[in-house]
Amino acid sequence: MKAKSHDKEAAGACRDLTILNKHGMHARPAAMFIKTASAFDSDIMIEKEGTKVSGKSIMGLLTMELYQGSTMRVYADGPDAEAALQALEDLVKSKFDEE
Amino acid sequence: MALTVAEFLEEARDPFELEVVCGEDHLGRIVKEPAFNRPGLALTGFFQYFANLRIQVMGLAELTYLKHLGDDATRTERLAALMRQRVPCVVLTRNRHVPPELLAQAEAHRVPVLKTPLITNRFINRATLLIEDLAAPRQKYQGTMLEIKGMGVLVEGQPGIGKSEIALALIERGHSLISDDLTVLRRDHFGAVVGYADELTRYHMEIRGLGIIHVPSLFGVASMRREKRVDLVVRLEPFDQHADYDRTGMCSETIEILGADIPLVTIPVGAGRDIAHVVEVAALNQKLKQLGHDAAKELDERLMRALERKRRK
Numbered sequence: 001m002k003a004k005s006h007d008k009e010a011a012g013a014c015r016d017l018t019i020l021n022k023h024g025m026h027a028r029p030a031a032m033f034i035k036t037a038s039a040f041d042s043d044i045m046i047e048k049e050g051t052k053v054s055g056k057s058i059m060g061l062l063t064m065e066l067y068q069g070s071t072m073r074v075y076a077d078g079p080d081a082e083a084a085l086q087a088l089e090d091l092v093k094s095k096f097d098e099e
Numbered sequence: 100m101a102l103t104v105a106e107f108l109e110e111a112r113d114p115f116e117l118e119v120v121c122g123e124d125h126l127g128r129i130v131k132e133p134a135f136n137r138p139g140l141a142l143t144g145f146f147q148y149f150a151n152l153r154i155q156v157m158g159l160a161e162l163t164y165l166k167h168l169g170d171d172a173t174r175t176e177r178l179a180a181l182m183r184q185r186v187p188c189v190v191l192t193r194n195r196h197v198p199p200e201l202l203a204q205a206e207a208h209r210v211p212v213l214k215t216p217l218i219t220n221r222f223i224n225r226a227t228l229l230i231e232d233l234a235a236p237r238q239k240y241q242g243t244m245l246e247i248k249g250m251g252v253l254v255e256g257q258p259g260i261g262k263s264e265i266a267l268a269l270i271e272r273g274h275s276l277i278s279d280d281l282t283v284l285r286r287d288h289f290g291a292v293v294g295y296a297d298e299l300t301r302y303h304m305e306i307r308g309l310g311i312i313h314v315p316s317l318f319g320v321a322s323m324r325r326e327k328r329v330d331l332v333v334r335l336e337p338f339d340q341h342a343d344y345d346r347t348g349m350c351s352e353t354i355e356i357l358g359a360d361i362p363l364v365t366i367p368v369g370a371g372r373d374i375a376h377v378v379e380v381a382a383l384n385q386k387l388k389q390l391g392h393d394a395a396k397e398l399d400e401r402l403m404r405a406l407e408r409k410r411r412k
Contacts, residue, residue: 024406027399031346039341058346062398067406 012042012077015085018069021095025066027058029096034058036091042078044088055088101129102234104188104211107154111229115215115222120191121202122211130154130187133234135223137161141181151184154230158192158219165198174200182208192219228288236357237285243304244277244294244327245269247382251327253282253294253361254378256335260368263306265335268375275324276314279304284329286357295326331362331385333378338369348384348395362388 019025025033037044037055044055046064048071053060055074066072076084105126111117119126131152138155142164168174182204189205191197191214205212215222242255243262247269254262263279270276278296287293296302302323305311315323332354336342344367345352353360364381368374387394 022410023403024410026402026406027347027349027395031349034346035343062402065406065409067410069410 012075012081013085014073014075015089016071016073017089017092018071019066019092020068021098022068023098024068024070025061025064027062029098030058030061032091032096033061033088036087037084040076040078040080040084040087042076042081042084044084045075045077047073047075101131102133102230104128104130104154107230107233108213110233111226114229115217115226117190117213117215120197120212120214121206122188122209125209125211126188128187128209128211130230130234133230135190135227135230137219137223138181138186139164141184142177144177144180146180146184149184151186153187154226155181155186155189156192156219156223157189159195160219162191162195162198165201171200174198175204178204179207182210186210188213190215190222192217192222231288232285235285235287237283238357239297240282240284240294240356241280242282242332243279244282244296244329245274245378246277246324246327247274247379248386250330250382250386251277251294252378252382253329253332254335255332256368257337259307260335260337261374262335263304265375265378266304267306268373269379270314270318270322272375272379273321274379275322276304277324277327279314284357286359287328290359292329292356292359292361293326294329301325329356329361330389331364331382332356333381334363334365335368335374336365338367338372342367347399349399 021029034056046053046055046061048064048066051064053064055061064072074085074088103126107130108117108126132150134153135156136150136153138157139161141149142161165174168177178201188211191212194214194216197212197214202212240253242253243266244251244253245266254265256262266276266279277294278301281297281300282294283297284292284294302314303311304314344365352363354363362385366374366377366381384394
């Protein structure tokens, strides 16, 4: 994982997602995010301000301080990378069913 | 669930030194209301709101009143009126002499009469607790029950998922077993659900490959407990990659047992997971919640405050 992070663009696909819901990435949205991510076989990583964590681990995600208006880069590497990114983008855009 | 006088007597005979004075053949009568009544007013002839479905307890006051009624005819008439109300049975306290009219009327109306050396108040207090337990709603439940650091935990899951092995591991860690595989549950008079083992199989468990073992012989008396309130139900499920497991601990699920809602935790059993340890932590976490400290909720609140500060910057 660490090795791949050096050549980000080469390691599968990635997408920048901006947090839209007011309360940001707190526990409930984070649980929804990792649940969605875990449904795919691809490795999912989240990067923000130079820190990279697994998109399938709740504790990692919670430390990213993803407040409303901040942007994270989501990487997917694997056979269903594109589908995974689309699902995660839809989820973030849906504001996790919050305001 | 109909409780008979005989069933009450069976449990109450020793603790209350109860004796059957008459009506041995009528012990099958049903106690429709599992409670006790002192029939003082009924003996005066006042039957409005008379609690005739309860066991009637006659103490010093009732017997003295009967004695002061004067002639035998009045006594007989009053006692006949009482017995006609189809009371389940009569208990005389303080081992007092039984008036012959009472015996005659009880026999005529096929009402059993019991007596105890206890004083009335003490008998009623203790016997109320006993009879409420006897009449409490109960059911058999497929699950192994343990006491983990003061918490009653009922572990359920399909056969072969490892309930008994988990129980064994928890016993080795110093917790106690209440029942293996089948637990009898009863709703007590405070509304709590209490689990205990069936009389026949109590203190035993079955371990695949070993057969039946006697737990206190192997692990000492501290490894067993007679009964415990159910604080938590742990459901074990085969690990399913696509199943929806709670990842935050913030969805508080419950399961309804005997009309009570009991917290439920579902644990996926995957290869290499030390489930006994996870069950132990689940019990402790539930204990923390009972003390008013919900770790997941508190972390979330802290998180939301931090995100809010960042957002406003």
